[in-house]
Amino acid sequence: MHGTIFTLLKRYVQTQYDHSTWVRLMEAAGLSATSFDHKNVYPDEHMYALVGHAAEMTGLSAQELHEKFGEYLVPDLMYMYQKLLQPQWTTLDMLEHTENTMHRQVRQEHAENAPPVLQVTRLSPDELEINYVSKRRMGALAVGIVRGIATYYDEADRILVEPETSEDGEHVRIRVRRVAAA
Incomplete structure (x- = not known):
């Protein structure tokens, strides 16, 4: 998936919740060292992991998120x-x-x-x-x-x-x- 989508996901989490939520989400997904660049493409599994853990953290379904x-x-x-x-x-x-x-x-x-x-x-x-x-x-x-x-x-x-x-x-x-x- 294109890095722009991950960059926008980060901004979405930070505006809807806060920066610490994003950090916890990245750690839960095992991506703590990953910084997304809008010029690169990343494995779709990164998005699945982030949204899956966000669903657990918020109580919303992955579909709702x-x-x-x-x-x-x-x-x-x-x-x-x-x-x-x-x-x-x-x-x-x-x-x-x-x-x-x-x-x-x-x-x-x-x-x-x-x-x-x-x-x-x-x-x-x-x-x-x-x-x-x-x-x-x-x-x-x-x-x-x-x-x-x-x-x-x-x-x-x-x-x-x-x-x-x-x-x-x-x-x-x-x-x-x-x-x-x-």
């Missing part, structure tokens, strides 16, 4: 890829174009990094379906990112996110609908 972290990631991801975004896009447009914009660029720039494959089908002007496929089994992170994108586009109160998750999280179908404002 992945979702919360996914939401937290969005402003930074949007900033990093702002040159690929179209000003007229809405939440659904952004989701529809993620695979052919951001993920394509990540694959071109970092051959060793493999973002999940997103198969997005636009069902209507107000609905789409995302099929997330990744051996990393972090479908909950994708669900959180979808929710974060709705917040980014100031549509959180109008976007309904319905994950239909497989038991292992490797293949997740996420239905996203725009509904009338609450």
